[in-house]
Amino acid sequence: xxxxxxxxxxxxxxxxxxxxxxxxxxxxxxxxxxxxxxxxxxxxxxxxxxxxxxxxxxxxxxxxxxxxxxxxxxxxxxxxxxxxxxxxxxxxxxxxxxxxxxxxxxxxxxxxxxxxxxxxxxxxxxxxxxxxxxxxxxxxxxxxxxxxxxxxxxxxxxxxxxxxxxxxxxxxxxxxxxxxxxxxxxxxxxxxxxxxxxxxxxxxxxxxxxxxxxxxxxxxxxxxxxxxxxxxxxxxxxxxxxxxxxxxxxxxxxxxxxxxxxxxxxxxxxxxxxxxxxxxxxxxxxxxxxxxxxxxxxxxxxxxxxxxxxxxxxxxxxxxxxxxxxxxxxxxxxxxxxxxxxxxxxxxxxxxxxxxxxxxxxxxxxxxxxxxxxxxxxxxxxxxxxxxxxxxxxxxxxxxxxxxxxxxxxxxxxxxxxxxxxxxxxxxxxxxxxxxxxxxxxxxxxxxxxxxxxxxxxxxxxxxxxxxxxxxxxxxxxxxxxxxxxxxxxxxxxxxxxxxxxxxxxxxxxxxxxxxxxxxxxxxxxxxxxxxxxxxx
Amino acid sequence: xxxxxxxxxxxxxxxxxxxxxxxxxxxxxxxxxxxxxxxxxxxxxxxxxxxxxxxxxxxxxxxxxxxxxxxxxxxxxxxxxxxxxxxxxxxxxxxxxxxxxxxxxxxxxxxxxxxxxxxxxxxxxxxxxxxxxxxxxxxxxxxxxxxxxxxxxxxxxxxxxxxxxxxxxxx
Numbered sequence: 001x002x003x004x005x006x007x008x009x010x011x012x013x014x015x016x017x018x019x020x021x022x023x024x025x026x027x028x029x030x031x032x033x034x035x036x037x038x039x040x041x042x043x044x045x046x047x048x049x050x051x052x053x054x055x056x057x058x059x060x061x062x063x064x065x066x067x068x069x070x071x072x073x074x075x076x077x078x079x080x081x082x083x084x085x086x087x088x089x090x091x092x093x094x095x096x097x098x099x100x101x102x103x104x105x106x107x108x109x110x111x112x113x114x115x116x117x118x119x120x121x122x123x124x125x126x127x128x129x130x131x132x133x134x135x136x137x138x139x140x141x142x143x144x145x146x147x148x149x150x151x152x153x154x155x156x157x158x159x160x161x162x163x164x165x166x167x168x169x170x171x172x173x174x175x176x177x178x179x180x181x182x183x184x185x186x187x188x189x190x191x192x193x194x195x196x197x198x199x200x201x202x203x204x205x206x207x208x209x210x211x212x213x214x215x216x217x218x219x220x221x222x223x224x225x226x227x228x229x230x231x232x233x234x235x236x237x238x239x240x241x242x243x244x245x246x247x248x249x250x251x252x253x254x255x256x257x258x259x260x261x262x263x264x265x266x267x268x269x270x271x272x273x274x275x276x277x278x279x280x281x282x283x284x285x286x287x288x289x290x291x292x293x294x295x296x297x298x299x300x301x302x303x304x305x306x307x308x309x310x311x312x313x314x315x316x317x318x319x320x321x322x323x324x325x326x327x328x329x330x331x332x333x334x335x336x337x338x339x340x341x342x343x344x345x346x347x348x349x350x351x352x353x354x355x356x357x358x359x360x361x362x363x364x365x366x367x368x369x370x371x372x373x374x375x376x377x378x379x380x381x382x383x384x385x386x387x388x389x390x391x392x393x394x395x396x397x398x399x400x401x402x403x404x405x406x407x408x409x410x411x412x413x414x415x416x417x418x419x420x421x422x423x424x425x426x427x428x429x430x431x432x433x434x435x436x437x438x439x440x441x442x443x444x445x446x447x448x449x450x451x452x453x454x455x456x457x458x459x460x461x462x463x464x465x466x467x468x469x470x471x472x473x474x475x476x477x478x479x480x481x482x483x484x485x486x487x488x489x490x491x492x493x494x495x496x497x498x499x500x501x502x503x504x505x506x507x508x509x510x511x512x513x514x515x516x517x518x519x520x521x522x523x524x525x526x527x528x529x530x531x532x533x534x535x536x537x
Numbered sequence: 538x539x540x541x542x543x544x545x546x547x548x549x550x551x552x553x554x555x556x557x558x559x560x561x562x563x564x565x566x567x568x569x570x571x572x573x574x575x576x577x578x579x580x581x582x583x584x585x586x587x588x589x590x591x592x593x594x595x596x597x598x599x600x601x602x603x604x605x606x607x608x609x610x611x612x613x614x615x616x617x618x619x620x621x622x623x624x625x626x627x628x629x630x631x632x633x634x635x636x637x638x639x640x641x642x643x644x645x646x647x648x649x650x651x652x653x654x655x656x657x658x659x660x661x662x663x664x665x666x667x668x669x670x671x672x673x674x675x676x677x678x679x680x681x682x683x684x685x686x687x688x689x690x691x692x693x694x695x696x697x698x699x700x701x702x703x704x705x706x707x708x
Contacts, residue, residue, distance in 0.1 A: 042571070049575055055618070067618035073581035074574045223556035234563040241570060 018226065023209035024216035026225055029103070030207065031232035032096035037195060038233045039089045042240070043127075044188060046082040054134075056180040058173055061136040062254050069251065069354040076354070080244030086128055088240055090269045093124050098324055103314050104307065105208035111304035113201040116194055118300045123191050128267055130183040133176060137353070141255030142264035144179070145171050150277070150289045170257065211313050251354035261496070263343055272334035275341075349457045349530035358450035359458065360534050363479035364471060367462035369439020370454050372432055381423070385448030392423065395440060396448040407437035435466055461531030464524055473515070476535055484515060491533040499529050583617075591690070591697040594639065598694030600631040603671060605653040605660070608639075610698070627687060628653065628660070629696060630671055640673055641685035641701045651684075660684065673704070 005011035053072055055064040068075035097117060100106055106114035133144040148167035152158050166174030219225075256262075266274050273293060280288035307320075351357075359367070373379070383389060385396035402410070406417065411433050414423035428436065443451065465471070471480035476487040490499065498509065503525065506515040520528060594610040605628050612625045626642040640660075644651045649664035659676060660669035667678030674683050688699030 045571065045575070049578055052579065053617070060618070064618040067583070071583040071618075072578060073583065074578040077574050078578050223553055223560060227556040227560050230560045230563050234567060237567050237570070 018220075018222035020203065020206075020221045021218040022207045022221050022225060023213040024219055025210040025213050026207055026219070028228055028232070029099055030225075031229050032092055032099055033202075034229040035233050035236045036089065036092045036096055037199075039085055039092055039236065039240075040191065040195065042237075043082060043085050043089060046078050046085065047184065047188075049078050050082055051184065056134070056177070058136050058176050058255065061134060061176070065135050065251065066353060070356045077244055080247070080249055081240060083249045084240055084243040084247065086131060087267070087269065088236065088243075089124055090128065092236065093121055097121065100208075101303065102317060102320050102324060103208065103210070104311055104317060104320065106304040106307075107208075107311055108304070108308070110201070110205050110208060113198060113205065114304050115301050116198045116201065118297065120191065120194050120198065121300075122297065123187060123194065125269070127183060127187055127191075128269060130179040130187070132267055133171075133179045134183065135251060136176070136255050137252040138255055138259060138262055139250070139252045139264075141171060141257065142259075142262045143266050144175065146264050147266070148175065153285065154290050155286055209311075211311055248352065249354060250350075250352065253351065253353055265338075265342060268335070271338040272331050275334040275338040278341075349526050351455065351530070351534065356450070356453045357534075359454035360536055361477060362450070362454065363438075363477045364462045364465040365435045365479055366439045366442055366451075367454055367459055368432075368435040368466040369437070369442075370451050371459040371463040372428060372436040373439060374459065376426055376428075376436075384443065384452065385445045396443045396445045404434065404437040404441060407440060408433045411436065431466065457527045458531045458534065461524075461527040464520075464528055465531070468518060476532075484513075487532055488535045489537040490535060492537060496529050496533065499532065500525055503528075585615075589700045591699055594627060594629065594696045594698045596694055597629060597631055597637050597691060597696045600629070600637075602631050602633065605630045605671065607653075608696070612698075627698065628684075635691070637689055637691050637696055638673070639687040639689045639696065639698055641687065643685070644680060645675075645682050645684060645704070646678070646680040 053068050133140045148165050152162035162168050166178045277288040381390050381392040383394045410417040411426040414421040473484035474480050474487050475482055502509045503518045505517050506513040592612050595608045608629050609626050611622055614621050614623050628640040631637045644662035644667050646667050649662050651660050651662040654661045665679050667680035668676040669684050670676050683704040685701055685703050687701050690697050
C-alpha cells in the first residue's frame with residue numbers, strides 16, 4: 001500500500017468506487033447519468049471562467065459580455081460552451097429520466113433516488129430561468145419580465161414570491177442581483193449536494209437489475225462500463241464543442257424597457273409551459289401557470305408509489321412506453337405550436353451584438369465605399385490587410401497613399417496613372433467613386449477588420465443613403481450638413497414606426513420640415529431604419 | 538500478471554488494456570479541449586479596441602529649460618469593458634524646444650509617487666529613497682530601472698502625450 005493511501009485512503013476509495021459490482025445487463029442505456037454529471041461540471045467550469053470577465057449588474061453585464069464575445073480571445077468559445085451546455089444538460093437529464101422510467105428502475109427500494117432526481121431536474125430548469133436574464137439584452141429582459149409576472153400571480157404566495165425575486169415594481173437591479181445570486185451562489189452547491197446524494201443512493205442500492213440478472217454473475221464497473229460511459233461523454237462533448245464553435249449564440253441589443261416591438265419568448269425548453277398558459281384565461285390562468293405544472297411535478301415525484309408492481313423486462317412495459325410517447329407528443333405539440341404562433345418581428349434585419357460593431361462608427365460615405373468595393377468585386381485581385389497575396393497590391397498596406405483626386409482618376413484610367421497596371425476601369429459615377437476613394441483612403445491594417453465586419457444590411461442602407469444624398473442635409477457620424485437634425489441618437493429620440501411614417505410624409509409629423517418624401521420598398525425601409533438606429537449617440 | 542496464466546485470461550487482459558487505454562485517451566482529449574481554451578481565455582491579452590490616442594498635457598512653450606514641472610491631464614484608459622477618463626500626472630522636463638521629456642508619475646521600484654526636490658535637483662521617492670537624475674536615470678536606491686516615459690511630441694508649443702513606456706535599460 002502506498003504512502004498516500006496509507007495517509008488518506010484515497011486510492012482504496014477510488015478502487016472501491018471503480019470496481020463496484022453492477023448487474024450483468026448493464027450497458028449503453030445507462031450512460032446518461034454520467035453524461036449529466038459531466039455536463040454539470042463543464043457548466044461549473046465555463047461559468048467560473050465567464051464570471052472572471054463579467055460584471056453582474058445591469059448595463060455592465062451586457063457590456064462585459066460583449067467584451068467577452070468581441071475582445072477576449074476564446075471568449076466566444078467559452079460562452080458557446082456554457083450556452084449550449086445548458087440546453088444539452090436539459091436534454092440529457094430528460095433522457096436519463098426517460099431511461100430510468102422505461103426500465104422501472106425507480107421501484108422499491110429506489111424511490112428516494114428517483115425523487116432526488118426529480119428535484120435535480122427542477123434545479124436544472126432553475127439554472128435556465130435565472131441564467132436567461134444574465135446577458136441583460138432585450139430578449140433576456142423581456143423574458144424575465146414575463147416570468148416574474150407569472151410568479152407574482154401565484155395564489156397566496158404571489159406577492160411574497162414577487163418580493164423574493166425583487167420584481168415587485170419592475171425587473172431591475174434587485175431582480176438581477178437575486179437571479180445572479182441564485183445562479184452562481186445558491187444553485188451550484190445545492191446541485192452538488194443533491195448529485196452526491198443521488199450517487200450515494202445509487203451506490204447504496206446498487207444499479208437496478210433487470211429480470212434475469214439474479215442468475216447471471218455480476219460484473220465490475222471498471223473498465224468495460226467505465227469505457228462505455230467515457231465514450232458516451234466524449235460523444236456528447238464533441239457535439240457540444242462543435243455547437244459552441246459553429247452555432248451562433250444570439251446577443252440582442254441592450255435591454256430596453258421602453259421597447260414596444262419585442263415578442264418575449266422563453267428559451268426553447270420552456271416554450272411548452274409558455275404555450276400551456278395560453279389555454280387558460282382570466283381566473284383560470286393560475287391553472288396553466290401553477291396548478292398544471294405543480295401537478296406534473298407531483299406526478300413525477302409519485303411515480304414510484306403509483307407503479308409498485310414487480311420489475312418487468314423493459315420490452316414488456318407497454319404502459320410506460322405509452323406514457324413516454326404521450327408526454328413526448330404533448331411536449332412537442334405545445335412547443336411546435338408556440339414556435340408557429342410566434343409572430344415574425346416586423347423588422348427582418350437582425351444585428352448580432354455578439355460580433356464586433358466597430359463598423360457603426362464609419363460614416364455613411366465610407367460604408368457605401370465598402371458596398372462599391374464589394375459590388376465591384378475588388379477582393380478578387382486585392383487583399384485587405386490579411387490573406388494570401390493576390391495579383392493587385394494589398395490595399396491596407398499600399399506604400400504611397402495618394403489623395404482622393406488621384407484615386408478617382410486611377411479608378412477611371414488605371415493604366416494611365418499606374419503604368420503597366422492590368423486593373424480594369426471602374427464604371428461608377430463620380431459620387432460613387434468618391435465614396436470608394438474615401439473608403440480606400442481610410443484603410444489601414446488596424447481598421448480593415450472593422451470594414452470587413454460591416455453587415456450587408458448596413459452597407460445596403462449606406463448605398464441608399466448616398467444615392468438619395470441624405471448627407472446634403474443631415475449629419476451622420478460626423479459627416480454631412482446641419483440643415484436637418486443630426487441622425488446620431490435617432491434610436492433614442494424616435495420609434496421605428498415614426499421614422500417610417502416620416503419618410504413617407506415628413507410634413508404630417510413635422511409640419512415645418514422641408515424634407516421631401518421618400519418612397520422606399522419595404523426591404524429598403526427596413527434596412528434604412530435599422531441602419532439609422534445603429535448610429536451611436 | 539504471472540506468465541503461467543491460461544490463454545483465455547490473456548485475451549481478457551488485452552481487452553482490458555484496450556478499454557483502459559481508450560478511457561485515458563478520451564479523457565485526455567476532453568481535458569485538453571477544455572484547459573487549452575481556458576488558458577488562452579485567461580492569459581491572452583484582449584484585442585485592442587482602438588489605436589492609442591495623443592492627449593494634450595499642457596502648454597510647454599513657457600517652461601524654463603531643465604526645470605521639471607508636474608502637469609495634470611485627463612486620459613482615456615481602456616479597462617476591460619470600460620473606457621475610463623482618468624486624471625493622470627506627469628513630470629515634464631524641457632531640455633530644448635524640440636526635446637521635451639514626460640516621465641510617468643510612479644517610482645519604478647514599487648510604484649510610489651516621487652517628486653522633484655529643488656534643493657538637490659533630483660527626483661526623490663519617499664518610500665524607499667530611490668533617487669533619479671533629471672534625465673530619469675537612477676542615482677541611488679533600489680529602483681531597478683530609470684523613470685518610465687510617455688511618448689511625447691510638441692505641436693505649436695503644446696505637449697501631446699501617447700502611451701507610457703517602461704524603460705528598457707537597467708539601472
